[in-house]
Amino acid sequence: xxxxxxxxxxxxxxxxxxxxxxxxxxxxxxxxxxxxxxxxxxxxxxxxxxxxxxxxxxxxxxxxxxxxxxxxxxxxxxxxxxxxxxxxxxxxxxxxxxxxxxxxxxxxxxxxxxxxxxxxxxxxxxxxxxxxxxxxxxxxxxxxxxxxxxxxxxxxxxxxxxxxxxxxxxxxxxxxxxxxxxxxxxxxxxxxxxxxxxxxxxxxxxxxxxxxxxxxxxxxxxxxxxxxxxxxxxxxxxxxxxxxxxxxxxxxxxxxxxxxxxxxxxxxxxxxxxxxxxxxxxxxxxxxxxxxx
Amino acid sequence: xxxxxxxxxxxxxxxxxxxxxxxxxxxxxxxxxxxxxxxxxxxxxxxxxxxxxxxxxxxxxxxxxxxxxxxxxxxxxxxxxxxxxxxxxxxxxxxxxxxxxxxxxxxxxxxxxxxxxxxxxxxxxxxxxxxxxxxxxxxxxxxxxxxxxxxxxxxxxxxxxxxxxxxxxxxxxxxxxxxxxxxxxxxxxxxxxxxxxxxxxxxxxxxxxxxxxxxxxxxxxxxxxxxxxxxxxxxxxxxxxxxxxxxxxxxxxxxxxxxxxxxxxxxxxxxxxxxxxxxxxxxxxxxxxxxxxxxxxxxxxxxxxxxxxxxxxxxxxxxxxxxxxxxxxxxxxxxxxxxxxxxxxxxxxxxxxxxxxxxxxxxxxxxxxxxxxxxxxxxxxxxxxxxxxxxxxxxxxxxxx
Numbered sequence: 001x002x003x004x005x006x007x008x009x010x011x012x013x014x015x016x017x018x019x020x021x022x023x024x025x026x027x028x029x030x031x032x033x034x035x036x037x038x039x040x041x042x043x044x045x046x047x048x049x050x051x052x053x054x055x056x057x058x059x060x061x062x063x064x065x066x067x068x069x070x071x072x073x074x075x076x077x078x079x080x081x082x083x084x085x086x087x088x089x090x091x092x093x094x095x096x097x098x099x100x101x102x103x104x105x106x107x108x109x110x111x112x113x114x115x116x117x118x119x120x121x122x123x124x125x126x127x128x129x130x131x132x133x134x135x136x137x138x139x140x141x142x143x144x145x146x147x148x149x150x151x152x153x154x155x156x157x158x159x160x161x162x163x164x165x166x167x168x169x170x171x172x173x174x175x176x177x178x179x180x181x182x183x184x185x186x187x188x189x190x191x192x193x194x195x196x197x198x199x200x201x202x203x204x205x206x207x208x209x210x211x212x213x214x215x216x217x218x219x220x221x222x223x224x225x226x227x228x229x230x231x232x233x234x235x236x237x238x239x240x241x242x243x244x245x246x247x248x249x250x251x252x253x254x255x256x257x258x259x260x261x262x263x264x265x266x267x268x269x270x271x272x273x274x275x276x277x278x279x280x281x282x283x284x285x286x287x288x289x290x291x292x293x
Numbered sequence: 294x295x296x297x298x299x300x301x302x303x304x305x306x307x308x309x310x311x312x313x314x315x316x317x318x319x320x321x322x323x324x325x326x327x328x329x330x331x332x333x334x335x336x337x338x339x340x341x342x343x344x345x346x347x348x349x350x351x352x353x354x355x356x357x358x359x360x361x362x363x364x365x366x367x368x369x370x371x372x373x374x375x376x377x378x379x380x381x382x383x384x385x386x387x388x389x390x391x392x393x394x395x396x397x398x399x400x401x402x403x404x405x406x407x408x409x410x411x412x413x414x415x416x417x418x419x420x421x422x423x424x425x426x427x428x429x430x431x432x433x434x435x436x437x438x439x440x441x442x443x444x445x446x447x448x449x450x451x452x453x454x455x456x457x458x459x460x461x462x463x464x465x466x467x468x469x470x471x472x473x474x475x476x477x478x479x480x481x482x483x484x485x486x487x488x489x490x491x492x493x494x495x496x497x498x499x500x501x502x503x504x505x506x507x508x509x510x511x512x513x514x515x516x517x518x519x520x521x522x523x524x525x526x527x528x529x530x531x532x533x534x535x536x537x538x539x540x541x542x543x544x545x546x547x548x549x550x551x552x553x554x555x556x557x558x559x560x561x562x563x564x565x566x567x568x569x570x571x572x573x574x575x576x577x578x579x580x581x582x583x584x585x586x587x588x589x590x591x592x593x594x595x596x597x598x599x600x601x602x603x604x605x606x607x608x609x610x611x612x613x614x615x616x617x618x619x620x621x622x623x624x625x626x627x628x629x630x631x632x633x634x635x636x637x638x639x640x641x642x643x644x645x646x647x648x649x650x651x652x653x654x655x656x657x658x659x660x661x662x663x664x665x666x667x668x669x670x671x672x673x674x675x676x677x678x679x680x681x682x683x684x685x686x687x688x689x690x691x692x693x694x
Contacts, residue, residue: 006509009509010509013505013509014502014505017499017501017502017505020501021499021501118329122333123328123329123330123331123333123334124333124334124337124522125331125334125497125522125523125526127526127558135533135534136533136534136536137534137535137536137539144536146501146534146535146536148534149501149534217530218499219497219499220497220523220526220527222330222331222523224330224331228331228496260499260501260502261502263498263502263503264502264503264505264506265506267489267490267491267502267503267506268490270463270490270492270493271492
């Protein structure tokens with residue numbers, strides 16, 4: 001039965017590549033989902049943190065000779081800390097402002113970040129040197145897979161599991177869930193929602209920065225990154241529903257696998273699949289897969 | 294007596310020179326390139342090529358100054374370039390238009406140069422049928438068919454591929470390139486088993502699903518066209534990461550997928566890659582050595598020209614030729630007549646503008662990427678002399694209109 005084997009092979013490669021792609025979508029978007037759920041603040045500049053993470057990692061590796069994995073971690077910590085400065089300076093004054101003001105602020109931040117990065121690194125895309133132990137092929141028994149994508153999947157699942165545990169199994173996580181559910185009630189029982197928000201904002205930005213560093217080798221990195229992939233990140237948040245971990249995870253998996261499968265089986269369809277799936281899911285569940293509403 | 298003689302001589306000299314002085318003109322050249330965004334590197338290459346020519350030859354030709362007015366076409370969509378061209382023609386009243394990285398930008402601008410009767414010298418946009426869109430377009434760069442069709446023939450006859458898949462960025466030059474390859478490959482007796490559109494020119498897609506599809510189909514050769522630059526780096530990387538070479542598939546394409554400027558970024562993964570093109574900074578000729586040396590002096594030892602830089606240099610030479618020939622009075626018909634049959638010793642080798650099609654005629658070379666000490670370079674293994682655009686010669690599709 002050569003046909004059966006062939007179908008199996010195609011299925012495995014679609015699932016595997018889709019999963020790897022989904023991990024990038026998830027890691028970059030998860031912070032956006034939670035901050036939106038918690039504060040109702042549509043941070044369109046979220047991609048900036050992913051972009052900065054990518055550039056930070058590239059600089060650390062080429063300038064300071066830091067290894068790939070330490071560079072990713074340092075980028076996450078550095079950008080997470082830096083995001084707190086931005087949060088105090090720009091975001092905080094506009095929490096109670098109208099949506100239009102918030103959107104304008106974010107667009108402004110994206111444009112400024114694009115210009116600053118262009119000034120510092122030039123308009124041309126930069127590349128990252130993935131260490132030898134992460135390049136090439138890894139034989140997993142059934143067939144061989146690109147090592148880097150296996151690494152992406154491992155990192156993505158680790159982050160998802162860690163965030164899920166922190167969210168569902170710790171006191172802080174319980175407080176965040178309470179605040180997402182009903183902010184005023186949470187405040188009235190003595191939960192410091194502002195402090196929680198800062199924490200979430202920094203963690204979300206740091207994780208996005210890590211995602212940005214991971215994505216350099218797959219999506220490339222140029223000063224347009226923050227605006228180029230914004231739609232994709234927003235789709236993940238919209239399809240998944242705001243304010244949860246499993247929402248963006250499920251959305252990233254569905255979109256990543258369907259996008260890859262579509263491109264593999266019917267390349268002429270181009271980007272059609274990802275949008276078709278988005279429309280269908282949102283028609284059936286306007287608040288997203290795990291959203292409330 | 295003596296002073297009278299001197300006076301009359303002075304008067305005669307002034308009378309003689311005055312008309313010449315009064316006709317010294319400033320020729321305005323509108324330059325439309327991608328200066329910002331992901332394609333900024335292409336604009337930079339071409340502009341550096343132009344500026345190098347001006348630096349070496351002065352910016353005065355036949356007594357006429359050149360003033361370059363730059364406009365940013367940003368992206369491949371055609372819309373921004375078209376607006377820029379409209380502005381340049383109606384507001385800045387340029388005498389000549391040049392630049393044009395992406396084919397859609399040149400295609401969208403073609404009706405305007407026809408209406409405005411402004412000559413246009415294309416420095417990149419390589420979709421074969423572009424010069425057919427307006428009688429005032431000439432091209433100094435290349436056409437997709439000049440590389441694609443010989444590559445098809447070469448793949449069958451010399452690389453012994455009997456089946457091939459092709460993948461392309463889904464916009465005019467991509468469709469052009471794979472059509473050219475198919476014509477050459479099937480003409481030589483091969484069979485193209487799959488033609489895969491792989492996203493647009495603006496964003497680099499994740500090539501994995503497309504390459505996985507090819508890997509599972511196992512053709513002998515995989516012909517790929519993507520824009521030079523980021524797309525090209527990602528293609529070489531995906532090819533290596535997915536182990537297509539180990540699966541017995543050979544990556545080939547036009548030289549767009551391994552330009553000199555990205556070769557070092559591609560690294561070991563690019564070694565063995567076989568393409569056909571008209572320029573590499575590694576060509577071992579006096580003209581090219583001088584050009585590359587001057588380039589590195591002007592822009593830094595770690596920079597290199599690629600095929601776009603050379604097109605900028607040659608394009609500026611073509612414009613200088615038009616200005617000198619027409620004595621600064623630029624008029625579209627006359628400019629095209631000046632360019633018809635124009636011959637030039639380019640760093641890429643001898644080039645000529647075909648009198649009939651206004652398109653470039655130049656040599657094509659089979660390039661193989663090799664390691665040269667601590668860097669990567671190009672070896673030329675075969676040369677096709679004076680290649681005219683096959684698409685127009687065969688009157689294929691829009692090339693026949």
